[in-house]
Amino acid sequence: MSRPNVLLVTIDTLRWDKLGWHRANESITPNLDRMAEGGVLFTQAITGGSWTQAAFPPMLTSTYASMFGGCLGPLSPSRPSPIEALSANGFHTTGFSTTPLLSKAYGYDRGFHKFYDLETGDRDPVIRRIKGGQTLLRKTITHTFSDWIGFDTRPARPYQPADHVVDRISGWLDDAECPFFVWAHFMDTHWPYHLDASLKSSVGRAWAWQDLAAMHRVNWGGGSLDDAQRQRFVELYEESVRFVDAQIGRLLRKLETDPAWANTMVIVVSDHGEEFLEREHWGHVEINLHDEIIRVPMVIRLPRGSVPVRVDRQVRTLDLMPTILEICGCPRPDGLQGESLTPLWSGNPDLYTADTSVSERWRLDSHMIAVRSERYKYIWDSKKSGQPTLYDLISDPEELVDVKRDCPAIADELHMQVEHVLNLADVTTPQVEVQHEEVDPATEARLRDLGYIE
Numbered sequence: 388m389s390r391p392n393v394l395l396v397t398i399d400t401l402r403w404d405k406l407g408w409h410r411a412n413e414s415i416t417p418n419l420d421r422m423a424e425g426g427v428l429f430t431q432a433i434t435g436g437s438w439t440q441a442a443f444p445p446m447l448t449s450t451y452a453s454m455f456g457g458c459l460g461p462l463s464p465s466r467p468s469p470i471e472a473l474s475a476n477g478f479h480t481t482g483f484s485t486t487p488l489l490s491k492a493y494g495y496d497r498g499f500h501k502f503y504d505l506e507t508g509d510r511d512p513v514i515r516r517i518k519g520g521q522t523l524l525r526k527t528i529t530h531t532f533s534d535w536i537g538f539d540t541r542p543a544r545p546y547q548p549a550d551h552v553v554d555r556i557s558g559w560l561d562d563a564e565c566p567f568f569v570w571a572h573f574m575d576t577h578w579p580y581h582l583d584a585s586l587k588s589s590v591g592r593a594w595a596w597q598d599l600a601a602m603h604r605v606n607w608g609g610g611s612l613d614d615a616q617r618q619r620f621v622e623l624y625e626e627s628v629r630f631v632d633a634q635i636g637r638l639l640r641k642l643e644t645d646p647a648w649a650n651t652m653v654i655v656v657s658d659h660g661e662e663f664l665e666r667e668h669w670g671h672v673e674i675n676l677h678d679e680i681i682r683v684p685m686v687i688r689l690p691r692g693s694v695p696v697r698v699d700r701q702v703r704t705l706d707l708m709p710t711i712l713e714i715c716g717c718p719r720p721d722g723l724q725g726e727s728l729t730p731l732w733s734g735n736p737d738l739y740t741a742d743t744s745v746s747e748r749w750r751l752d753s754h755m756i757a758v759r760s761e762r763y764k765y766i767w768d769s770k771k772s773g774q775p776t777l778y779d780l781i782s783d784p785e786e787l788v789d790v791k792r793d794c795p796a797i798a799d800e801l802h803m804q805v806e807h808v809l810n811l812a813d814v815t816t817p818q819v820e821v822q823h824e825e826v827d828p829a830t831e832a833r834l835r836d837l838g839y840i841e
């Protein structure tokens with residue numbers, strides 16, 4: 388059989404509990420539901436990091452975030468590169484990136500034949516920078532007046548929307564040579580959640596500026612949201628989920644209607660979830676390793692289709708590249724930490740042996756590691772190393788009660804995995820100190836609008 392094509396779709400910040408197969412009420416993801424009904428659905432996939440920079444080294448290089456000098460700044464060239472392995476073995480490799488954190492500047496083009504940084508080029512209205520300007524932008528009258536004089540007062544969009552990304556991929560597919568490996572990243576469910584349609588009215592633009600201020604107050608100013616604001620943010624988020632689902636549905640239909648692409652494996656996965664005030668923050672401000680952040684949706688449609696399979700066992704995004712390499716018949720580079728997931732749908736589930744996952748928050752001055760089994764989660768924090776916490780995910784799925792005192796043997800066993808990761812981080816740290824350079828002003832502005840910096 389000829390080698391399959393691969394389409395890897397990563398969706399930033401998509402909470403696991405927003406997918407149709409986890410919701411008791413109406414589904415907001417009909418296209419992903421349909422994909423799951425004909426593919427391999429993982430109901431308990433765990434990511435390797437609490438935000439983009441910590442989550443992608445495990446997903447794309449199958450190494451832990453804290454290895455090779457950590458995950459801040461550009462991706463270390465010392466990490467193994469499954470993408471290079473695919474390119475060296477005859478795959479036409481192309482990447483579409485929509486965030487500065489996964490751009491060429493951060494080394495994510497490594498190994499790809501073609502790589503596109505899809506930037507918006509948008510700039511905020513000048514009024515934002517003048518004294519009192521932000522207050523004016525929070526008022527509807529300002530936007531009504533601006534419309535009248537023909538002045539654009541929308542906040543600069545920090546990323547390209549999914550319809551644009553799908554158009555770009557579709558255009559690329561029309562001339563694609565097989566076998567290909569395409570990675571496309573979608574940002575629509577990442578803050579700010581405002582879709583273009585909602586920014587057309589003056590009321591919508593005023594809300595958008597008010598929401599930016601509210602988010603800043605919650606995450607940096609010690610404020611909170613009232614119930615109405617919280618509900619509005621959830622509704623905006625869910626609208627974004629519907630939008631990205633519809634656009635990915637458009638892409639899937641294109642692949643399904645052309646027999647030339649029948650032999651294509653499609654993977655849809657998220658890098659991390661989003662906190663809706665469960666730990667007093669909104670977003671993914673790194674320090675949270677609870678399930679609203681580290682549990683992610685993951686679905687694989689196998690090449691040439693297959694019998695649908697539902698895998699309820701815990702798996703890791705760390706396992707994705709080993710799985711892709713195996714299905715593509717590519718040799719596995721040395722040093723990958725994950726395992727292939729193929730035994731889980733080919734009748735040999737015992738050959739998949741990972742019974743814990745690792746999720747990290749890594750900074751120059753602090754390090755957190757969550758080790759999760761299907762029953763327990765152990766969270767170790769370098770700043771509070773004497774006080775790790777242990778949660779029973781079955782009796783306490785919201786992770787509110789620390790049971791370490793009741794279960795010391797389980798805590799000790801999971802701590803061995805923490806020591807293993809710390810040791811791997813230690814032995815792979817480069818001898819010369821890693822330089823974490825300042826980002827350029829345009830990138831810094833994009834990161835601020837995405838909520839990463841104050």
Ligand SMILES: [Zn+2]
Nearest residue numbers: 399438439658
């Ligand atoms: Zn992310």
